[in-house]
Amino acid sequence: MTDGLKTHRTSGHVRPATIIDVAREAGVSFKTVSRVLNGETNVREETRVKVLEAVKTLNYRTNHNARNLRARHSHIICLFYANPSRNYIGEVQLGALQRCQAYGYSLITEDCSDNHPSLLALRAETKLAGAILTPPLSDDEKLISELQNRGIPFVRIAPAEDVDHGQDVAIDDAAAAREMTEYLIGLGHRRIGFIKGADSHAQAVRRFAGYRQALEEEGIPLDPDLVQSGDFAFDSGVSCAETLLSLDDRPTAIFASNDDMAAGVLAAAYRGQINVPKDLSVVGFDDTPLATTISPSLTTIYQPSRELAAEAVSMLLEESAPGGEAPRHKLLDYKLMLRESTAAPQG
Numbered sequence: 001m002t003d004g005l006k007t008h009r010t011s012g013h014v015r016p017a018t019i020i021d022v023a024r025e026a027g028v029s030f031k032t033v034s035r036v037l038n039g040e041t042n043v044r045e046e047t048r049v050k051v052l053e054a055v056k057t058l059n060y061r062t063n064h065n066a067r068n069l070r071a072r073h074s075h076i077i078c079l080f081y082a083n084p085s086r087n088y089i090g091e092v093q094l095g096a097l098q099r100c101q102a103y104g105y106s107l108i109t110e111d112c113s114d115n116h117p118s119l120l121a122l123r124a125e126t127k128l129a130g131a132i133l134t135p136p137l138s139d140d141e142k143l144i145s146e147l148q149n150r151g152i153p154f155v156r157i158a159p160a161e162d163v164d165h166g167q168d169v170a171i172d173d174a175a176a177a178r179e180m181t182e183y184l185i186g187l188g189h190r191r192i193g194f195i196k197g198a199d200s201h202a203q204a205v206r207r208f209a210g211y212r213q214a215l216e217e218e219g220i221p222l223d224p225d226l227v228q229s230g231d232f233a234f235d236s237g238v239s240c241a242e243t244l245l246s247l248d249d250r251p252t253a254i255f256a257s258n259d260d261m262a263a264g265v266l267a268a269a270y271r272g273q274i275n276v277p278k279d280l281s282v283v284g285f286d287d288t289p290l291a292t293t294i295s296p297s298l299t300t301i302y303q304p305s306r307e308l309a310a311e312a313v314s315m316l317l318e319e320s321a322p323g324g325e326a327p328r329h330k331l332l333d334y335k336l337m338l339r340e341s342t343a344a345p346q347g
Contacts, residue, residue: 017058018318020102025054030102075105076127077313080143081134082112084233085260087288088305092134092157095306099313105129112137128152130316132309135159136200138168155312160202169311169330173203176301176334177210177255180283183299183336184253185218187344189281193226193244193251195237195261204232207257207285226251230261237264245272245280252345253281259288262298266341277343287337296340304332 023033028047035043036051043051054060079096081089093109100107131154137143138159147154156168184192194211197204208227215222228243230236237256241264244251256262262284266276274280276296284291287302311330 017060022054026050079109079132087290091305092309095309099310132312155316171334173206174210177207178214181211181214189253191251193254195230195240195256197232197257234260234264237261241265241268259284259286259290281342299339299342302335
């Protein structure tokens with residue numbers, strides 16, 4: 001995995017340097033860079049010169065937004081989530097935690113899966129320096145409005161297409177799903193089942209769009225019987241797979257919108273004595289640790305979940321768009337991971 005600082009390049013755009021980049025360039029700690037930039041005297045002159053040279057080399061600009069955050073005397077960032085996939089949330093939490101620690105901040109998490117009265121069910125005395133919103137909360141107007149009313153800055157992970165609510169970071173889910181579907185078509189599959197995630201997740205909608213686009217480009221009609229609606233949980237993968245595998249003309253491949261549901265497909269195939277990948281190819285999305293611990297190991301899309309969360313923290317604390325510019329949107333890279341769960345269809 002990458003360290004979370006590499007971003008997807010679009011139209012030659014490269015993200016501004018952060019204080020962590022300066023620390024790496026100078027070969028010193030983040031705190032040392034902070035002391036130099038704050039003009040503190042307890043730094044050796046040799047070290048100060050190295051840091052200032054790194055600042056000049058990287059064209060680093062001090063983020064006044066981050067300074068304002070620190071001036072609040074709060075070093076707590078909250079990660080909000082409402083996702084049934086523990087594997088995905090575990091990766092996101094780890095990425096956010098590691099980056100918060102690098103900046104000297106603490107991370108707390110808020111599970112908003114239940115419809116409790118306030119999406120900010122935090123103790124009244126808890127003062128937040130900022131918040132990270134994960135799907136589907138990235139598009140939750142009630143939560144966004146509450147954060148804005150409290151003056152709490154936030155960064156969204158994988159929101160819907162509109163970017164009216166500040167900064168966000170994502171991957172190109174539609175392109176990734178299209179590439180996975182094209183891979184299956186390239187193996188010779190024509191009846192490809194698809195298990196959707198919850199429609200409340202913008203990611204799920206985009207992944208289904210990518211699947212449809214790949215079929216259309218190859219002249220393969222979309223068969224509604226091959227599309228099932230899951231909710232990103234293992235059990236929904238099992239039930240959707242059982243429906244697909246009970247069809248008279250069942251699919252030769254199934255593309256599940258995340259690894260948890262793909263694991264459910266493998267379980268359903270095992271119960272039905274269907275050999276994977278000989279009689280059925282199965283693919284997922286996310287490349288969580290689950291993908292390499294199940295058998296057969298899962299062909300999937302690597303979504304840099306840790307890096308997305310880490311980059312969101314960096315955007316929150318170290319970067320700000322110049323006044324008057326549109327909110328910034330960052331894309332990180334994804335990757336097709338080929339493993340044991342796919343093969344050409346028999347016959």
